[in-house]
Amino acid sequence: MKQIWKTTLWVIVFAIAMGFMECAVVVYLREIYYPDGFRFPLQPIGKSIGITEILRETATLIMLISIGVLAAKRWLVRFAYFILAFAVWDIFYYVFLKVLLGWPESLFTWDILFLIPMTWVGPVLAPIINSLSMILLSMPIVYFCSKRKKVVIKAHEWILLILGSLVLIINYMEDYASFMLRKFTIMELFASENLSEIVRLSGEYVPRHFSWLWFWVGQLIILAAVIIFSIRNRREAAKDFS
Numbered sequence: 001m002k003q004i005w006k007t008t009l010w011v012i013v014f015a016i017a018m019g020f021m022e023c024a025v026v027v028y029l030r031e032i033y034y035p036d037g038f039r040f041p042l043q044p045i046g047k048s049i050g051i052t053e054i055l056r057e058t059a060t061l062i063m064l065i066s067i068g069v070l071a072a073k074r075w076l077v078r079f080a081y082f083i084l085a086f087a088v089w090d091i092f093y094y095v096f097l098k099v100l101l102g103w104p105e106s107l108f109t110w111d112i113l114f115l116i117p118m119t120w121v122g123p124v125l126a127p128i129i130n131s132l133s134m135i136l137l138s139m140p141i142v143y144f145c146s147k148r149k150k151v152v153i154k155a156h157e158w159i160l161l162i163l164g165s166l167v168l169i170i171n172y173m174e175d176y177a178s179f180m181l182r183k184f185t186i187m188e189l190f191a192s193e194n195l196s197e198i199v200r201l202s203g204e205y206v207p208r209h210f211s212w213l214w215f216w217v218g219q220l221i222i223l224a225a226v227i228i229f230s231i232r233n234r235r236e237a238a239k240d241f242s
């Protein structure tokens with residue numbers, strides 16, 4: 001029991017440090033492209049920088065997955081540590097940006113959240129709430145796995161988690177996708193020969209719409225899965241000791 005919480009602490013420390021590293025990269029980029037402060041529409045960037053940013057985000061995901069794999073032996077605990085690291089990294093990324101740049105101006109400031117498979121945008125508050133829900137899911141998994149050998153996420157719980165996540169992801173991408181689909185077909189958006197034109201058009205994009213309704217639908221579906229998982233495992237743990 002003591003060891004698993006010690007490991008949890010080190011995963012959190014790693015994620016905080018990684019959040020600072022990610023923040024530092026953004027500080028450098030904004031010094032180059034946004035010396036007067038970050039805002040939409042985006043400044044044009046070269047094709048090589050665009051590709052580098054996508055690869056950097058891919059590397060970030062690999063690092064977060066890796067810390068989860070290294071921190072535990074059971075795959076479910078690995079998953080819990082991955083989402084815990086992701087959540088803590090994302091929260092502290094914004095904390096450090098606020099400390100170093102005084103940005104975001106508010107929790108409702110728009111930001112680019114992700115670039116894979118296409119640009120995600122939304123108010124800063126939204127990914128922070130998502131991160132808190134990821135922590136809320138990871139902690140019961142770690143706790144129950146430290147108490148019991150047979151802990152699983154049931155099929156219906158996975159369905160809720162995946163469904164809620166898809167609702168959130170589509171909501172984040174919808175505004176940018178709608179803008180780009182005025183110029184390209186879906187297949188053309190993923191064609192490498194169109195990358196330069198897509199990057200150019202990104203410089204004209206200004207976020208217009210974020211559906212808080214669909215955000216909360218997705219968030220509540222995930223929360224339902226967390227509650228169902230926690231209640232079920234609490235009952236099963238009580239049976240083990242009865």
